[in-house]
Amino acid sequence: MSKQALIVWGGWPGHQPGECAAVIGGMLREEGFEVVTENTTEAFTDPSLRDFSLIVPIVTMSTIEKEEIEGLSEAVRSGVGLAGFHGQMGDSFRNEVKYQFMVGGQWVAHPGNIIDYTVQVTRPDDPIMEGITEFPYHSEQYYMHVDPNNEVLATTTFRGDHCAWIDGHVMPVVWKRRHGEGRVFYSSLGHVAAEFEVPQMRTIMRRGMLWAARG
Template identity: 35%
Template sequence: MTVRNALVVRGGWDGHVPVAATELFIPFLRERGFAVEVHDDLAVYTDSDRMADADLVVQCWSIGTVTDEQAAGLIAAVRAGTGFAGWHGGIVGAFHHNAYQQLTGGVFVHHPPGFVDHELTVLPSRADHPVVRGVGTVALHTEKYWVLTDPLNDVLATVTFEPGPEPGTATGPDGADAPWRRPVTLPAVWTREWGAGRVFVSTVGHKLDDLTLPPIRMITERGLLWAARQI
C-alpha cells in the first residue's frame, strides 16, 4: 500500500472540541493508508518541506489568528497540490484573513441561537458526486450556518433559512423574526479546486454528535479522501 501523508492541524476555541473531533477521523485516515502527523501549532504552515510532502491537511482550528506567513504557506501548498479539508468553524470560522477565506471559498457569518432542527439536502444535480453519493436529506439538530461563499464552489448540499416566526429556526441575533421575505437556501457542503489542490468544506460539525451521525460521518470521511485525490 502506498503511504500518503496527512497533517492534522487543530486548536483554537475549545467549544468546537478540536482534539476530540479530529480524533474521530485519525483512525480512518490511518486505515486508508495515511501516515498522520498531528500539530497543535499553526507554525507547521511555514514549513515548506513538510507542507510539500503532505497529501492532505485536515484543519480544525476555530476563532484563531493566522499570520500572513502561515496563511501564505498553507495557500502555496494547496495551490501546488496538497488537499485541504475541514468542517464547521474549524475551517470557515477559523481566521479573519482575506487570502485564507479566498482559499476556503466561504466564511461563517451567523447562525440562529442555539441548536435548531433543520435538514441538510443534497442537490439532485450532484447526487452522483463521490462525496455525497447515496445521501438525500439528513435531519440535523445543531447550529445552522449562514455563510458567504464563492460562486465557483461546487455546492453539494444546502440548508434553508425560513423567514418569519418559526421558533428557533432563523431568528436574528436579537431574537427577532428573520427578516427575509422568502426562504433563503445556502451552501452547506462544497468542494473546490484551488490551483492544483482540492478543498473540501462541510459546515456541519459543531459537536461530536453531529460528526458521528452516520451520513455526516460518511460525507466527512469521503470529503477528506476527495481532497487527497483518493476518490
C-alpha cells in the same frame, strides 16, 4: 508508501478541537493515511508541507502569522488537498481574506444556535453524496458568505423563526472547489465531536477528505 495527512488543531475550545482531531485522525488512518497531528499553526511554515497529500485544519477563530498563511496557501496551490468542517475550517483566522478565498466561504451567523434543520442533497450524482438523500440534522445551521465558484453538493433552507428576513433562503452546506492545483472540500456540519456519530455527516466528511487528498 502510504499517503500522509496533516491535522492542525487549536483555537476556540468550545468546538472540541482536540477531540475532533482524534476522530478525523482515526478516520484517515482507517483509509491508510499516515497521520501527523500538530496543535500549532507554525506547522504551516515547514518546508515539508508540500509533501503531504492532505491538510485538515481544525482551528476556530484564532490568528495566524503571515508566513504561516503563505505556507498553507502555497502548499494547496501546489496540489496538497485541503478539507475541513464547521467553524473548525469555516470560521478560522477571520482577518485573513487569503484564507477565506482558499476555503470558499466564511461563517457569519447561526440564527437560533442549536436547532433542528434539514440538509438537502443537490448533487446526488457526485461520488461524495452517492446514496445520501435529504436528512434531518440537529446543530448550528450555518449562515455563510460563500464563493459563487464553489461546486455545491448540499444545501439547507432557512426558516424565519429567528431572523424573519432570511426566511426561505437557501444556503450551501457542502461544497468542493479548486485552489490552484489543490482540491478543497468543506462541510458546515460538525459543531462538536459527537456529531461524527451521524452516519450521513461522517460519510460526507470521509469521502470529502478522500476526494481532496492528492494522489
